[in-house]
Amino acid sequence: MKKLWVVLMLLPTFSLVFLLNLYPLVRGGVISFQRLTVFNLNNPRYVGLANYETILRDPNFPRILWNTLVWIAWSVSLQFIFGLILALLLEKPFKGRGAYMGFVFYPWALSGFAIGLLWSWLLNGQFGVVNDLLVRMRFIKVPIGFLSDERFAMMSVILVNVWYGIPFFAIMLLAALQSVPRELYEAAQIDGAGFFQRLFGITLPYIRPTVVSTILLRIIWVMNFPDIIYGMTRGGPAGVTTILSVQMLNVVYYRNNFGLASALGVIVTAVLLAFAVVYLSLLEKGEFEL
Amino acid sequence: MKKRKVGTIFRVVALSLYLVFAVFPLAWIFLTSIKPATEVYTFPVRYLPSRPTLEAYRYLFSFARFGVYFKNSFIVTVVSAGLSTVFAVMAGYVLTRERFKFREVLVLVLFFVQMLPTYLVMIPLFTMFSRLKLTNSLVGVITVYTSFGSAFGTIMARAFLRNIPKDIEEAAMIDGCSKPGALLRVVVPVLLPGIGAIFSFCFVNSWNEVFTAILFLHSDHKMTVPVALYSFVSKAGIQWNVMAAGLVVALVPTICVFAFAQRYIVQGLTQGALKG
Numbered sequence: 001m002k003k004l005w006v007v008l009m010l011l012p013t014f015s016l017v018f019l020l021n022l023y024p025l026v027r028g029g030v031i032s033f034q035r036l037t038v039f040n041l042n043n044p045r046y047v048g049l050a051n052y053e054t055i056l057r058d059p060n061f062p063r064i065l066w067n068t069l070v071w072i073a074w075s076v077s078l079q080f081i082f083g084l085i086l087a088l089l090l091e092k093p094f095k096g097r098g099a100y101m102g103f104v105f106y107p108w109a110l111s112g113f114a115i116g117l118l119w120s121w122l123l124n125g126q127f128g129v130v131n132d133l134l135v136r137m138r139f140i141k142v143p144i145g146f147l148s149d150e151r152f153a154m155m156s157v158i159l160v161n162v163w164y165g166i167p168f169f170a171i172m173l174l175a176a177l178q179s180v181p182r183e184l185y186e187a188a189q190i191d192g193a194g195f196f197q198r199l200f201g202i203t204l205p206y207i208r209p210t211v212v213s214t215i216l217l218r219i220i221w222v223m224n225f226p227d228i229i230y231g232m233t234r235g236g237p238a239g240v241t242t243i244l245s246v247q248m249l250n251v252v253y254y255r256n257n258f259g260l261a262s263a264l265g266v267i268v269t270a271v272l273l274a275f276a277v278v279y280l281s282l283l284e285k286g287e288f289e290l
Numbered sequence: 291m292k293k294r295k296v297g298t299i300f301r302v303v304a305l306s307l308y309l310v311f312a313v314f315p316l317a318w319i320f321l322t323s324i325k326p327a328t329e330v331y332t333f334p335v336r337y338l339p340s341r342p343t344l345e346a347y348r349y350l351f352s353f354a355r356f357g358v359y360f361k362n363s364f365i366v367t368v369v370s371a372g373l374s375t376v377f378a379v380m381a382g383y384v385l386t387r388e389r390f391k392f393r394e395v396l397v398l399v400l401f402f403v404q405m406l407p408t409y410l411v412m413i414p415l416f417t418m419f420s421r422l423k424l425t426n427s428l429v430g431v432i433t434v435y436t437s438f439g440s441a442f443g444t445i446m447a448r449a450f451l452r453n454i455p456k457d458i459e460e461a462a463m464i465d466g467c468s469k470p471g472a473l474l475r476v477v478v479p480v481l482l483p484g485i486g487a488i489f490s491f492c493f494v495n496s497w498n499e500v501f502t503a504i505l506f507l508h509s510d511h512k513m514t515v516p517v518a519l520y521s522f523v524s525k526a527g528i529q530w531n532v533m534a535a536g537l538v539v540a541l542v543p544t545i546c547v548f549a550f551a552q553r554y555i556v557q558g559l560t561q562g563a564l565k566g
Contacts, residue, residue, distance in 0.1 A: 005469060006384050012373075013381035013444050014396065016437035021403045024414035031413060041420055086308060089301055100305065102552050104312040109548035109555075111498035113516055114540045117523070118319050121530055129318055132335035143333065163311070171556055217405070224407035227500065249409065249501060258413045265410050272410075276402050283401065 025269060032262040044259070051263035060239055068223065068243040071158060075222050078162040080215060083169020088199075090170070091177050105167040112164065116231020119160045123147055123232075147233050150240045157229050157241050164228060169214065176210035177203065213282070220275045224268065244268055316541070323347070323534035330531045346535035354532070355510070356518065356539060362428060362507075363497060363514040364543075370432045371492035374439025378488055379481065381440070382447025383473055387456065397448075403441040408434070409501040416505055425506050431514070434502055439492035446491065450484030451477075487554035494544045515540045 032051055034044040055061055086104070090097060107115065123130050125145035134140045146156040184202050193201065204211070226245035229235065235242035235250055242250070244264060251261040322330060323346050325339040350356045384390075385397060415434055416425060424430035458480065459472040467475065478485070500516035507513050513521070519536055522528050548555065 002388070003390075006388050006390050009380045009384040010396070012377040013440040014399075016377070016433075017399065017403055017441050020415065020434060020437035021406055021411060021441065022399070024411035024418070025406070027414035027418070028411060031417070036417070041417060085304075089305055089308075100309065101556075102549065104309060105552070105556070106316075106545055106548050107312065109494050109544040110541055111500065111516060111544070113498070113500040114519065114537050115315075117519060117533070118315055118537050118541075121322065121534065122315055122318060127331050127333055127335065127530075129335050132333065135334070163315075167312075175556075220405050221407075224410065226409065230500075245407070245409065252413065252505065258417070262413055265413070268410060272405060276405055279405075280398055280401060283398075 028262045028265050028269070031259055032266045034259045034262075036257075036259040036262075038256040038258070047259070051260045054260055055263055055267070060242070063239065064242050064244060064247050067154065067241065070154060071161075071229075071241075071243050072219055072222050074158045075161045075165065076215060076218050078158070079165035079169050079218065080211075082162065082166045084173050086166060086170040087173035087177055090174055105171060107164050108167045108171070110164075112225060112227025113231045115160065115164055116157075116228040118231075119156075119163075119228075120147060120232045123156055125149070148237055150237055153233055153237055153241050157232050160232065161222070161225070161228050165218070165222070169218070172210060172214045173207070176207040180206045213279070216275065216279050216282075220272060220279075223271065319534045319537050319541075322531055323538050325531050327529050327531055330529065346529070346531040347539075349529075349532050350535045350539065354518070354522075354536070356515075356536065358511055359513050359515045359518040360539060362512060363516075366428055366432050366435065366514055367493055367496040367543075370435035370439055370496045371489050373432075373436045374443045374492040375485060375489045377436070377440040378443025378447045379478070379485065381444045382451055383477065385444065386448050386451040387459075400441050400445050403438070404445060406438075408438060408499060412502045412505050415502070419506070426509055426512055428507075428512065431503055431506050434506075435492075435496040435499060439495065442495075443488045443492055446488050447481075447484065450481060450487070454480055483554050483557070486551055487557060490547050490551035490555055493547050497544050 031044070033046055033048060035047045035050070036044040090101065122128055123146040125131065125143055125148050128143070128146070130146070131140070131143035135143065144152060146152045180203060184206070185198065188198050188202055223243075224245055226243065226249055229241050229243065229246050230249060233241045235246040245268065248261050248264040248268065251257050251264065321337070321339070324342040324344065325336075326341065326343050326345065329336050329339055385393060412434075419425045419430045419433075422430075424433070454477065459467075459476050462472045462476045463469070498516065500520065503514050503517045504520050507517055515536075519533075519540060522533055522536060
């Protein structure tokens with residue numbers, strides 16, 4: 001009786017999860033050894049390691065890996081720093097804090113792709129408002145091609161990603177900050193500790209588990225977040241903003257080469273699995289709450 | 291005392307600057323959407339329209355058939371979020387209340403799936419669904435979104451259910467209530483804030499999903515809003531005031547959901563639902 005109850009209750013979620021989330025992951029591995037395009041969907045041909053060879057022979061591939069690293073490192077570290085600053089600013093209650101949080105946290109709910117498109121208009125090289133403001137404030141004389149100039153494109157997409165990701169970090173860190181026992185601060189107050197001594201001596205060590213888990217998850221998430229780049233540049237100009245996930249999308253949408261895209265997917269999955277093992281083992285060890 | 295005052299001033303200035311930074315992009319896209327086409331492409335930029343107009347929105351809903359895309363998006367989002375929420379509460383309930391074999395393994399599976407981005411499995415899903423003739427259909431997309439939604443919804447449901455004491459169901463069961471009866475009549479009413487949070491999460495994720503939708507939905511009358519925006523970019527000669535209007539239409543629903551459910555969403559985020 002109890003067994004039937006448990007099985008029936010789990011059935012919808014887990015049949016969907018196994019059939020549509022986990023099985024396709026394995027299936028993607030199989031497709032990566034096939035020549036499969038939109039035109040031969042029903043009779044794929046096995047080609048061994050040919051897709052992987054294509055990727056490794058691609059002279060742009062090291063560049064794509066490097067771009068992915070740059071994208072993750074800058075995005076996550078800046079999101080963390082500004083998220084922490086925002087959380088610290090919001091820690092003490094003040095009148096209208098709830099409303100303020102609503103206004104600054106809303107980007108969390110927005111579509112990354114739409115945000116990319118939106119910012120591509122703000123950063124437009126001819127008619128963009130950011131250029132207009134910079135010219136008016138006399139920082140620059142002529143408009144900058146933020147998205148068309150190879151020197152600025154990566155910086156631009158990262159800054160938009162930071163804009164988008166600050167709220168998430170701030171929410172997580174604010175909750176963690178509020179869990180720090182007041183007594184710890186009172187003791188520090190008596191000892192005459194300053195702001196930075198308190199921050200590095202008490203606050204950060206206390207919230208370390210949240211910081212570690214949030215950053216770890218964020219790295220995985222940002223690596224697999226082509227949405228903003230896809231809205232802004234689709235990987236251009238000249239591939240300078242092409243990260244692994246963007247490359248995979250371009251191979252799917254422009255070249256319709258599902259086999260090659262799946263091989264790229266396997267590479268992404270391998271990195272994802274490595275992170276998942278670290279993260280889930282930390283969970284198991286009780287480093288942070290499961 | 292003086293030090294504290296400096297601190298307060300710094301805080302007010304910093305928070306005000308950040309507020310402008312956070313809100314300005316959205317305000318700007320709205321301003322662009324109510325400009326006449328002639329005032330969009332100027333430099334130096336014209337900040338306020340000489341006469342606000344809805345011509346971009348009119349174009350959007352007549353020539354660009356945005357009404358159809360909006361309806362498609364709405365159906366896909368509400369159905370998948372609704373199903374995910376029901377499935378998540380069911381699974382989350384037994385995962386917190388019952389002890390059985392493989393329970394921990396199943397929870398780990400959910401945490402893993404939560405890290406899985408949709409785009410990574412969309413090709414195998416496309417080949418599977420094309421055999422079932424479900425690729426160019428809203429049902430196919432709904433099924434995919436429901437699978438991801440149920441997985442992270444269950445994690446959220448677990449977090450909320452752990453805070454609800456077991457006693458209330460036990461009391462009901464002593465009074466002769468069956469297990470499903472206790473869940474429906476006793477637990478669900480207490481869980482409503484959690485259910486709201488799960489639904490809002492799934493709503494936001496489904497409404498915003500773009501890459502599977504681009505691959506799956508290719509005929510014009512099946513497109514969702516993000517797919518329509520994607521096809522806008524490829525179309526030559528799209529005016530930016532029309533694009534801006536499309537973006538406003540794409541962004542407003544999730545902003546509304548966020549406004550209504552902000553408190554629960556924040557709770558859900560910090561209680562273990564970790565999807566950004």
